[in-house]
Amino acid sequence: MxxxxxxxxxxxxxxxxxxxxxxxxxxxxxxxxxxxxxxxxxxxxxxxxxxxxxxxxxxxxxxxxxxxxxxxxxxxxxxxxxxxxxxxxxxxxxxxxxxxxxxxxxxxxxxxxxxxxxxxxxxxxxxxxxxxxxxxxxxxxxxxxxxxxxxxxxxxxxxxxxxxxxxxxxxxxxxxxxxxxxxxxxxxxxxxxxxxxxxxxxxxxMRGLTDCQIDLYGPGQDVHSGSFGGAVPNPATEAARLAAALHDENRRVTLPGFYDGIVELTEEERALFAELPFDEDAWLRTAHSRATLGEHGYTTLERVWARPTAEVNGISGGYQGPGGKTIVPARAQLKLSFRTVAGQDEEKIQQSLRQWVATRLPAGIQHEITFWGATRPxxxxxxxxxxxxxxxxxxxxxxxxxxxxxxxxxxxxxxxxxxxxxxxxxxxxxxxxxxxxxxxxxxxxxxxxxxxxxxxxxxxxxxxxxxxx
The missing domain is CATH 3.40.630.10 (Zn peptidases)
Incomplete structure (x- = not known):
């Protein structure tokens, strides 16, 4: 062009x-x-x-x-x-x-x-x-x-x-x-x-955005891990399992239907991105990071500009103070955000996440998902x-x-x-x-x-x- x-x-x-x-x-x-x-x-x-x-x-x-x-x-x-x-x-x-x-x-x-x-x-x-x-x-x-x-x-x-x-x-x-x-x-x-x-x-x-908070509830209160650990569901463990399951080994998002309908990069667009004087080392310094990582098969610029993503923005639950406290916590929390690209439907992604979470949680763990709206790409x-x-x-x-x-x-x-x-x-x-x-x-x-x-x-x-x- x-x-x-x-x-x-x-x-x-x-x-x-x-x-x-x-x-x-x-x-x-x-x-x-x-x-x-x-x-x-x-x-x-x-x-x-x-x-x-x-x-x-x-x-x-x-x-x-x-x-x-x-x-x-x-x-x-x-x-x-x-x-x-x-x-x-x-x-x-x-x-x-x-x-x-x-x-x-x-x-x-x-x-x-x-x-x-x-x-x-x-x-x-x-x-x-x-x-x-x-x-x-x-x-x-x-x-x-x-x-x-x-x-x-x-x-x-x-x-x-x-x-x-x-x-x-x-x-x-x-x-x-x-x-x-x-x-x-x-x-x-x-x-x-x-x-x-x-x-x-x-x-x-520009990419779109939808983000949410997942609250997980287990025992009615924190309980002794020696007396009950390994025998009752742990909401902090389940929060970690959800976070870990969000991507596969190729760093692709595992939500069913997540990639349906997306407008793929054309070869012309990939070539135009490649023409830019991109210094990955300088970019990493700006990102305060030591290495790049993301969806396999795409460059750094393609990942941040033209590919959809799922990020764990925060994960919490249980004891956070100094030293140890041997408990099974009563609750945990996971905060997620999804950047979307042209062709994706944020409402479908929200529904897919609801179903995905519900099928992955064991009996004894209750949960609530709160979405904060959506911005379209x-x-x-x-x-x-x-x-x-x-x-x-x-x-x-x-x-x-x-x-x-x-x-x-x-x-x-x-x-x-x-x-x-x-x-x-x-x-x-x-x-x-x-x-x-x-x-x-x-x-x-x-x-x-x-x-x-x-x-x-x-x-x-x-x-x-x-x-x-």
Whole structure:
């Protein structure tokens, strides 16, 4: 899928360069608002962040910019129709809430007082996700200035959530309430990143997630292991047996039907992953691990991006204090999570786990399984014309071939896809060193402005090459 990037548009680059200082001043103003959705004491700040964005969108030229209320924190919606009624409509998703941060966490400067140092902007939310939301506004303005348009080449909508860092608890309901207003032909998610500073990439998929807790109950109380051990069922032993039985000798998940329907990696995708400059030793250092291990027949990147997994997140039961205590414990607990890929059904996996556990436990062990919901996987086909437009736009901005990645984590992209029935594209320019959720979060300014340039080119390319109808 390699192509020679088109040359950049000097008018776009000049506009972005000339607006650099004003843009960074605006972004810094927004970053000073500590919109921490997880902290009830910051609820007013989260609302202030939404108000700031809605006002800025109106000043940018959006004829519609609204605050959408939820049972939690507010979201922001904006809309700017194209003057071409046949042009596709694109919805840009991001979030304006941020993770908690304070100087004593290890920050080198106040986390909500942005600092520009060595070509980087340091502040909570600089990369995740305020910077990546705001570059769309600069890109749109550059698009209009370079083309002389008074409206964008495609109809653009924005939905900027206020609770992503708290698990998006009210996001599905928000989508259901406003499905008609959000109607579009494609979604662009700008809450992801690239491989690194020198290797620009487009993410094409995220895994889904379902996780649970299994509580096991044996004797009515802890009992003496000398008097009763080996003659009554031990819930801690059964928790360990369940954990051990979760994978076979090839590290494949043993739940019946677990792999049914999955979208397998194509040879083209495997080849594209293999092109990436992956340093496994460096990756292991990041993982704080001594060796790789996983499903046989797949590389490390394939395992974390494109294969489903089952993980034991925690196992507990019985005596945990110093020294020994010779008991058969009364209870034990197992916490599991399953990362899913395209084609899997989280509800079927939950049902399979219920049946699997029930058939493996002996008489005398009672159990309860509690699931905490599910997030569905999301995958963009490599041959989708909108993805090709995004790849061309990014290649034009960066002046080099764009490669493809996926992400092993999960997010709300599938909620958007399922609610709106359209493909999801990922446009993110953050890099691993940006330190999402960590002290000294930053954004590389050169990449931030490349993101704006990509957005400026994207709208023309979509209008020219893709008719969603």
């Amino acid at each position: 390699s192509t020679t990037p088109a040359p950049p548009d000097s008018a776009v680059r000049t506009f972005i360069h000339d607006q650099r200082s004003a843009f960074l001043a605006d972004l810094s103003d927004w970053l000073r608002i500590p919109s921490v959705s997880a902290d009830p004491g910051r609820a007013d700040d989260v609302r202030r962040s939404a108000d700031w964005l809605a006002t800025t969108l109106r000043e940018t030229g959006f004829p519609v910019a609204e605050i959408w209320e939820t049972d939690g924190a507010p979201a922001v919606f904006a809309e700017w129709p194209s003057d071409d009624p046949t042009a596709p409509t694109v919805l840009v998703y991001g979030h304006h809430d941020v993770q908690p941060a304070q100087l004593t966490d290890g920050w080198h400067s106040e986390p909500f007082e942005p600092q520009e140092r060595d070509g980087r902007l340091y502040a909570r939310g600089a990369a995740d996700d305020k910077g990546q939301v705001l570059f769309h506004l600069l890109g749109l303005r550059a698009h209009l200035a370079a083309t002389g348009r008074t409206a964008p080449a495609v109809s653009i909508k924005l939905l900027i959530e206020g609770e992503e860092e708290s698990g998006s608890p009210h996001f599905p309901a928000l989508l259901r309430t406003h499905t008609q207003r959000l109607a579009c032909d494609a979604v662009v998610v700008s809450d992801t990143g690239m491989w690194n500073e020198d290797t620009p990439t487009v993410c094409t998929g 999301c995958l963009t086909p490599l041959d989708h014309p909108a993805l090709r437009s995004l790849t061309r736009a990014m290649g034009r901005a960066f002046g080099q071939q764009i490669r493809y990645t996926r992400e092993g984590g999960s997010g709300p992209a599938a909620d958007l896809r399922d609610a709106l029935g359209v493909p999801v594209l990922f446009l993110g320019i953050s890099v691993p060193s940006d330190g999402w959720h960590a002290p000294n979060e930053k954004i590389e300014l050169d990449l931030l402005f490349k993101g704006a340039e990509t957005a400026a080119y994207l709208w023309d390319d979509l209008a020219a090459h893709w008719s969603a109808n």
